[in-house]
Amino acid sequence: MTKTRRPGISRRSTLALMGAGAMSVAAPWVARAQAKTIKIGMPTILSGRVAQLGTSSRNAVMLEVEKVNGAGGLAGRQIEMVIRDSKGQPQEAARVARELVNTDGCELLLDGEASSGSFAVHEVARDLGVLCIHTCSEASSLTADPKQRIPNAFRCVRQGIHDSIVGGSYAASIAKAKGLKKWATCSPDYAYGRDTTGEFTLYLKRFAPDIEIISESWPKLFQADYTEVVTKILQAKPQALYSCLWGGDLTSYIDQANIYAMFSQMEVFAVNMADYTALTVVKNLPKGIHSGNRYIKTFPTTPENAAWGDAYKAKYNEYPTNWSWQNATAVMFLAEAAKKANSADGKKIAEVLKGLTIKCPFGADGTVTMRGDDHTLVGYAIGWGTTIPQEPYVPEVKAGDWKTIFELEAEWKKSKGYT
Amino acid sequence: MTQTTSGLIIGMLLFLVAVGLTLIFGVLKVVNFSHGAFYMFGAYFAMTTYQLTESFALAMLAGAAGTAILGLVFERVFMSRVYGADVLMQLLVCYAFVLIFDDVVRIIWGPEFKAMGMPAAFQVMPLFIAGGVVPPYYLLLIGVALVAAIVLGLGLSRSRIGKVIRAAAHNPGMVSALGINTGLIYGGVFALGGMLAGLAGALAAPVRSLTPGMGFSVLIESFIVTVIGGMGSILGALIGALLLGLIRSFGSQGFPLFVEGLMYLFMVIVLVSKPTGLFGKEAA
Structure with missing residues (x-):
């Protein structure tokens, strides 16, 4: 008797369906890869x-995404941003990142988290294999440490070690010129404050050993209340002060130190001063505070940078932050890489991103590069200058030298056992 | 000497916040967990008034009066309903309002930090008094806090209204039976407590950045002050605040990595040796 096939789903097609199902569970973005947006x-x-800072990141991303979509999208596909709040909590950042990929069907990730959260998102990217560009974390180890490295993650952010080298060399040159030998430091008591201060003083002493x-x-x-800190520093009578306080803490500190006339008694180096969030808030900004550039539309002094800063302000009625330019640059990289790869596929974009140089308003020479060997941003405008109480706030910025940065960064990586 | 004056400065501002907390507890027996929010509102009211009028005096007045009204409304509409309730219930209502008030500030003034700026009159060189450095603005701050301490201390112990308040704290039923409106007294005390926190916030506004949630850290320190000084004691709040200021000031010199720890350690020592606080009274 010949067996006839019973109606319904055959074993073979059941297996095929299960296989496809398993695939879309394991790598859900593959199933949606052909979606139009x-x-x-x-x-x-x-x-x-x-x-x-998070809001300014979202604003910058949306500003750039509009341009990319207007020019035809990412390899012909319109970008739809799905932006979620992590409340600044690492575990929440990781949960949100996973949900964005697995539930919302996001094919790429922009990680707009501070350092603590970005390490958590990095692990999600490692697990899911989805292309992830970190856009806010300045912690050097995120890309410098080979243990962290994965082929699908990149960092489009300034880096703590770069800032320390440039800051240390700038401060040492002022210290030598003005004979500033006795220094004090005042920084927030957590990982960022301790690491950044440690690295700054390391390079300060390297360039000016008698400090x-x-x-x-x-x-x-x-x-x-910083009163006891201010009076303690005044009593120590240093010739110069370094601080990496930031945001509202920095503005509070300045207001409280101001009434003790601290700024007339010593040179102050505050790496995070030259950010519009702080510059525009302090009502009595002392003249002559030395600061690193965070985002300032007058450095680099190019029409492209000024135009970008003005366009942002016109749209959002406030100036961009340091996080803004980094997020904007990440979208620029994605657009350029997708164009070169002729695909919006994460793996193909990742291949092209390695070592990619693009034209960018925030580049030291008009371009920035995603360095191939450690997937991190280099060549961005970096420098230090002194403040004045009104626009342009930091009229002259002394640019850092990328040749020196590369040399000392390589040395630092060796000393950390990263290379 | 500079560290002593710096301790005084820290202590006096802390006293202004803590004294309102201790006053409310002393009379109403309510641990007002939302007290920090009044400090925050005081600062924001002062900043806005200063931006509109450029008058420092009006800014301080707005900070104090605005929070007094807010305190009165808050007490009459919400807190008065939970006086007889469980302590946990009171805490939950207060905590709910901490979150609500923070969001209200976020909606009205925005999530980013703000600064009021120091009035031009106080942008002068600091004074050197007995070897210590004191900015003139902080002299004003110390003066206001001292006046508040004296007026409150004498007012509560000597004046008729002070006696009524103390009586209401001791036996509200009897006071009510004598024909005195205890609801009005409770509302008035809450408004006074809120006003003191608001005044502290207004005085802090020129030297501290303003953010939603700024009241919380101040609240924690105020609790330490009231626990050390004794819940409900105004003299205790003054001594507690000054001691805490001095610990912070000298601790940052001697034990820079253990300043916070020192404050809590001191609180533990006081609690172990005198559980009611330095000037607290045994429960009847």
Whole structure:
């Protein structure tokens, strides 16, 4: 008797279906790869004390995405951003990132998290294999440490070690010229404050070996009253002060130090001063505070940078932040890489991104590069200058020298055992 | 000497916040967890008034009066309903309002930090008094706090209204039976407490950045002050605040990595040796 096939689903097609199902569970973006629009997921900090930075990241991304979509999209596919609040909590950032890929169908990730969160998102990217560009974390180890490296993650952010080298060399040149030998430091008491201060003083002493740190203060993050810190520093009578306080903490500190006339008694080097969020808030900004550039539309002094800063302000009625330019640059990289790869596929874009140089308003020479060997941004405009209380706030910025940065960075990586 | 004056400065501002907290507890027996929000509102009211009028005096007045009204409304509409309730219930209502008030500030003034700026009159060189450095603005701050301490201390112990308040704290039923409106007294005390926190916020506004949630860290320190000084004692709040200021000031010199720890350690020592605080009274 000949067996006839029973109606319904055959074993073979059941297996095929199960296989496809398993594939879409394991790699869901593959199933949606042919969708017309491409969803890009972005966890960032939209509530809490640093919400302003997350909002400025979202604004910059949307500004650039509009341009990319206007020019035809990512390899012909319109970008749809899915931006979610992580509240600045690492575990929430990781959860949101996973959900964006697995549930919302995002094929690429922009990680708009601060350092703590970005390491968590990095692990999600490692697990899911989805292309992820970190756009806010400045922690050097994120890309410098080979243990962190994965083929599908890149960092489009300034880096702590670069800032320290440029800051140390700039401060040492001022110290030599003005004979500033006794230094004090005052930085927030958490990983960023301690690491950044340590690296800054390391390079300061390297370029000017006779410098002595005579007083250290570590106020806690978000401290309200700095009176005891200010008076302690005044009593130590240093010739110069370094601080990496930032945001509202820095503006509080300046207001409180101002009434003790601190700024007339020593040279102050505050790496995070030249950011519009702080510059526009302080009402009595002392003249002559030395600061690194965060984002300032007058450095680099190019029409492209000024135009970008003005376009942002026209759209959002405030100036961009340091996080803004980094996020904008990430979208520029994605657009250029997709064009070169002629595809919006994450793997193909990742291949092209390695070592890619693009034209960019924030480049030291009009271009920035995604360095191939450690997937991190180099060639961006980096420098230090002194403040004045009104626009342009930092009229002259002395640019850092990328040749020196590369040499000392290589040395630093060796000393850390990274190479 | 500079560290002593710096301790005084820290302590006096802390006193202004803590005294309102201790006053409310002393009379109403409510641990007002939302007290920090009044400090925050005081600062924001002062900043806005200063931006509109450029008058420092009006800014301070707006900070104090605005929070007094807010305190009165808050007490009459919400807190008065939970006086007889469980302590946990009171805490939950207060905590809910901490979150609500933070969001209200975020909606009205935005999530980013703001600064009021120091009035031109105080942008002068600091004074050197007995070897210590004191900015003139902080002299004003110390003066206001001292006046508040004296007026409150004498007012509560000597004046008729002070006696009524103390009586209401001791036996509200009896006071009510004597024909005195205890609801009005409770509302008035809450408004006074809120006003003191608001005044502290307004005085802090020129030297501290303003953010939603700024009241929380101040609230924690105020609790330490009231626990050290004794819940409900105004003299205790003053001594507690000054001690805490001095610990912060000298601790940052001697034990820079353990300043916070020192404050809590001191609180633990006081609690172990005198559980009611330095000037607290044993529960009846």
